[in-house]
Amino acid sequence: MALIEDQTYQPTILVIDDERRIREGCFKILKKENCLVEMAEDGETGLKMLAEKHYDIILTDLMMPGIGGMEVLAKVREQHPDSVSIVITGFATLEHSIEAMKKGAFDFIPKPFTPDQLRVVVSKAVKMTRTLQDIATERTRLKTIVNYLAGGVLVTDRSKNIILYNPALLRMLGYQGDSLNDQPLSALTTDEKLTGIIDGILELNTGEFKVLSAEIEPHERGEGPSNQLYLRAQAVPFQNRSGEILGSVTIIDDITHLKELDEMKSAFVSMVSHEIRSPLSTVLSQIKILMDGLAGELGAKQADILGKISRKVQGLVELSNELLDISRIEAGLIVQDKQQVQLMDILESLVEFIQPKAKEKNIALSLKKADLPLINADMKSMEEVFSNLITNAIIYTPEGGKIDVRGEVKGDFVGISVSDTGYGIAPDELPRIFERFYRAKTEKTRNIVGTGLGLPIVKSIIEAHNGTVKVESEEGVGSTFYVRLPI
Amino acid sequence: MANNKLILVVDDDPDLVEAISMKLESKNYRVSKAYDGIEAWDKIQEERPDLIILDVMMPRKDGYELCDELKNNPKYEDITIVLLTAVGSAVTSTRYTHQGGMSTLADDYIAKPIDLDKLMSMIDDFTGQS
Numbered sequence: 001m002a003l004i005e006d007q008t009y010q011p012t013i014l015v016i017d018d019e020r021r022i023r024e025g026c027f028k029i030l031k032k033e034n035c036l037v038e039m040a041e042d043g044e045t046g047l048k049m050l051a052e053k054h055y056d057i058i059l060t061d062l063m064m065p066g067i068g069g070m071e072v073l074a075k076v077r078e079q080h081p082d083s084v085s086i087v088i089t090g091f092a093t094l095e096h097s098i099e100a101m102k103k104g105a106f107d108f109i110p111k112p113f114t115p116d117q118l119r120v121v122v123s124k125a126v127k128m129t130r131t132l133q134d135i136a137t138e139r140t141r142l143k144t145i146v147n148y149l150a151g152g153v154l155v156t157d158r159s160k161n162i163i164l165y166n167p168a169l170l171r172m173l174g175y176q177g178d179s180l181n182d183q184p185l186s187a188l189t190t191d192e193k194l195t196g197i198i199d200g201i202l203e204l205n206t207g208e209f210k211v212l213s214a215e216i217e218p219h220e221r222g223e224g225p226s227n228q229l230y231l232r233a234q235a236v237p238f239q240n241r242s243g244e245i246l247g248s249v250t251i252i253d254d255i256t257h258l259k260e261l262d263e264m265k266s267a268f269v270s271m272v273s274h275e276i277r278s279p280l281s282t283v284l285s286q287i288k289i290l291m292d293g294l295a296g297e298l299g300a301k302q303a304d305i306l307g308k309i310s311r312k313v314q315g316l317v318e319l320s321n322e323l324l325d326i327s328r329i330e331a332g333l334i335v336q337d338k339q340q341v342q343l344m345d346i347l348e349s350l351v352e353f354i355q356p357k358a359k360e361k362n363i364a365l366s367l368k369k370a371d372l373p374l375i376n377a378d379m380k381s382m383e384e385v386f387s388n389l390i391t392n393a394i395i396y397t398p399e400g401g402k403i404d405v406r407g408e409v410k411g412d413f414v415g416i417s418v419s420d421t422g423y424g425i426a427p428d429e430l431p432r433i434f435e436r437f438y439r440a441k442t443e444k445t446r447n448i449v450g451t452g453l454g455l456p457i458v459k460s461i462i463e464a465h466n467g468t469v470k471v472e473s474e475e476g477v478g479s480t481f482y483v484r485l486p487i
Numbered sequence: 488m489a490n491n492k493l494i495l496v497v498d499d500d501p502d503l504v505e506a507i508s509m510k511l512e513s514k515n516y517r518v519s520k521a522y523d524g525i526e527a528w529d530k531i532q533e534e535r536p537d538l539i540i541l542d543v544m545m546p547r548k549d550g551y552e553l554c555d556e557l558k559n560n561p562k563y564e565d566i567t568i569v570l571l572t573a574v575g576s577a578v579t580s581t582r583y584t585h586q587g588g589m590s591t592l593a594d595d596y597i598a599k600p601i602d603l604d605k606l607m608s609m610i611d612d613f614t615g616q617s
Contacts, residue, residue, distance in 0.1 A: 278500060281600035285506040288603045294509045317600050 011126050012036045012054070016046035016072060017061040017088060022111065026059060029115045030122060043067025047075055055083055056129040057122065059109075062089045062096060070103055077104035082132045084125045088113075152231075152252035155238075158202060158245060160185045172231055172252055174219065191216050197235040198248045207243035211236050216252070230259045272320060280317045284310060322453035325384075326436070326460060338465075340374040343414060343485075344407055346382050351405060354390050362399050365390070368406040372414050373487050381461045388454045389418040389481050396479070397422035412487055413467075419480035425473040433471065434459045458483075492614045493517045495536035497527040497553075498571060499545045503601075507540060510603050516616070524548025528556075531563065538567040538613055540606070541593070558592035567613045569606070570596035 013035050015026045023039045030037045038055075040046035043064050050058070050072075058076055062069035069087055076085050087100040087108040097108045106128055109121045146153050152169030156162055162180045165188075170176070173189055180188055185195060197212035204210055216231040235250040287310045289295055291303060298306070351367045358365035386405075393403045401421040408415050425433060429440040437452040462469045466486050473479035494516045496504050501522060508518045519534055521527035523545045530536070539557075543550035550570055557563040570593040594613065597606050 278599065282500050282503040282506065284600045285503055285603055289506045289509050292510070292513070292603075294513050314600070 009126075009130070010034055010036050011056040011129055012038070013057045013059065013122070014038050014040060014046065014049060014055040015059045016040040016043065016064070016069075017059075018042050018064045019061070022061070022088065025115075026118060029118055033119065033122070035122075043069070043072055046072055050075060050079065054080055056133075057125045058083055058085045059088055059122075060085065062087055062100065070100070073100060073103040073105055082129075082136055084128045084132065086121055086125055151254075152250075154188075154250040154252065155247060156185055156198060156202075156250075157247040160198065160202065162188060163247065169252060172229070172254060193217060194233050194250070197233060198250060201235045201237045201248040202245060204237050204245050206245065207239075208245075209237060209239075215255075228256070229254065230256045272324065277317060277320050280313055280320070283313050284317070287313070319453070322457060326453055326457055338376050338378050341377045341379050341382060342372065342374055343377075343382065343416060344369065344372045346379070347386060347405055347407065347416070350383060350386055350390060354387070354394070357391070358394050358403065361394060361397070361401075363394055363397055363401045363403055365394070365403045366405070368404065370407050372407050372409065375414055375485050375487055377465050377485065378461075381465075385458050385461050385483065386416070386418070388458050389483075392454060393418055393420040393422060393479075393481075396420065401478075409487075410484070413484045414487060416483045416485075417480055419478060421478040424475040424477055424479055425471070426475055430471065430473060434469075491515055491517050492537040492616055493519060493534060494610065495519045495521060495527065495530055495534070495539045497521045497524070497539060497545070497550070498542035499523055500542075503542075507601070507603070507606070510607060511610075514607060514611075514616075516610075516614075524550065524553040527553060531557070531566070535563075536566060538569065538610060540569050540571060540610075542571045554593050568593045569609060569613075571601065572596055572598050 013030055015023050015030075015037060016039075017023045017026070018041055020041070023041065027037045027039055038049065040049055043060075044067050046058075046060065047067060049055075058072070060069045060072045069089075073085055073087070076083050084106045085104060087097070087105045088111060089096055089100070089108055090111045100108055106125055107121050109117060146164065146166045149166060149168060152172045153164065153166045154162065154169050155164035162183050162185060165180055170180075173191075175188055177187070185198065189195065193214040194216050197214045200212045201210065211234055213232060213234040216233055218228045218230045231252050232255045233250055233252045235248050237245045238247055238249055240246055287306055290298065291306050291310070347367055348369070351365060355365055390403065390405065397403060397420045403418065403420045405416070405418050407417075425440050432438045433440055434455050436456045439452040459469055462483055462485070468484045469481065471479060471481050494511050496507050496511070496518060497520075498504050498507075499522055504520050504522065508520060511518050519530050519536060521530045525547045527539070527541070528548070531539070541550040541554060554568050554570065557566060557568065595609060597609065
């Protein structure tokens with residue numbers, strides 16, 4: 001049996017025994033096994049050697065004149081926690097062995113022993129040494145990773161004492177004091193949002209896992225008004241094998257750059273809003289003046305062309321409107337204003353509002369009334385969703401068609417469907433209709449003007465409300481859009 | 488002609504002021520023009536219009552501010568004010584927003600791009616002129 005599986009590994013071993021026969025016996029046997037062995041003839045010499053150098057394994061006699069084995073064990077445990085100790089004992093009583101194990105011995109070997117017995121015990125110790133070294137390596141690796149992470153890392157135990165952190169964290173939170181190891185969290189920060197999520201994590205029940213995140217109150221990084229630092233913290237629990245919460249791990253990201261980009265985007269959005277839409281609106285009014293003949297009589301051909309110009313400009317205005325809408329929805333601005341909403345009321349007034357458009361095309365638009373529970377939603381967004389779906393249905397349904405809007409409760413959801421007897425959507429186009437700017441085109445729908453953003457807006461709004469939207473359609477028969485929103 | 492109502496059109500875009508004015512004049516209204524809130528204030532003191540078509544986003548003094556000033560001043564509170572809002576977004580110009588928009592002191596408002604015919608019928612209703 002090979003004592004060491006990996007032949008490139010040479011464990012260092014110190015044998016401490018006052019009996020020369022034993023000392024040298026061990027030396028010979030272990031040397032053959034590719035170990036680097038050194039010897040000490042008593043406890044005192046052993047301790048001196050231990051103070052100078054790290055040994056992977058220490059074999060020590062228990063009963064020695066002067067400093068005994070127990071003392072050696074205590075010292076090893078204190079100075080070399082990564083070393084593995086084995087006790088050699090002449091009177092292998094259970095009592096002594098237990099005492100030695102309590103002092104930190106890994107194993108014991110009773111005298112007299114055979115070379116094979118020694119090999120077995122040392123072989124186990126070598127494996128233990130490797131494991132301890134792996135753990136030490138892992139710890140160093142973890143420390144290196146954590147220290148060089150750009151994000152702040154903060155680990156606390158269950159009683160909110162700090163057990164691990166990195167320089168980035170101190171930089172972000174502006175901490176310049178003493179070492180925080182084993183210090184209470186309050187020594188580092190009193191930010192309510194940050195301590196709030198850590199408390200939230202530590203209060204979790206056994207086996208429960210949750211990610212809590214919060215934006216830390218912006219604070220100044222230095223001098224100057226624009227030098228605000230925006231931070232986002234995410235906390236998770238760490239658990240033992242039975243799911244018990246042992247502490248919290250919090251990662252902090254610097255989101256200042258995102259905030260700045262967001263501000264730039266908002267500025268850009270309002271630039272688009274004012275600088276592009278306003279002149280276009282004016283152009284529409286000017287065209288209207290021309291078409292009304294207020295700037296002189298207009299020929300039929302001229303009126304026709306002006307009509308086309310007007311529709312194109314109108315399209316551009318709508319496009320800029322919808323681009324603004326979709327960017328606002330994606331920025332989460334539109335669905336922030338959630339309240340208890342009765343969808344049936346919204347549908348009722350919408351259907352009434354849109355009814356004239358349906359009548360123009362001789363389409364029977366009807367709403368099947370039902371008792372629906374209140375849902376938590378943004379009223380304007382809901383109106384936008386169903387206005388889009390119903391208006392679409394009117395646009396894509398030929399004269400004399402039929403549109404049914406109905407609502408019902410399905411488990412934990414409110415389901416609203418809008419079905420028409422329209423042109424329908426080809427199966428290959430069906431999966432793409434919720435994509436931005438995608439527009440299904442057939443001979444029948446070629447002349448329908450639109451931006452291709454209506455359905456993406458519907459989808460974004462519904463998803464921002466944790467709902468789903470899907471469509472079923474058959475060409476030449478009609479389409480049905482289903483919206484599901486959680487109660 | 489002298490009995491015809493005087494409408495003050497206020498917007499920082501002269502082309503839009505011109506277009507609205509042409510439409511108003513075609514309907515025999517008398518028209519006065521201003522291109523920001525300060526200019527509008529001077530015109531109001533000078534001529535005392537019956538109705539003001541007032542843009543909200545303007546340099547120097549915006550429409551909301553001027554509207555509040557007029558409606559809180561006993562001397563001018565009876566002048567009808569129709570606001571021109573730039574919020575023409577599909578989501579925000581729905582019926583609910585419209586109700587929200589009425590929380591200003593203005594008598595009514597119309598979103599850009601303006602439907603000139605709708606604006607005219609709104610004005611006709613206020614002035615009783617047609």
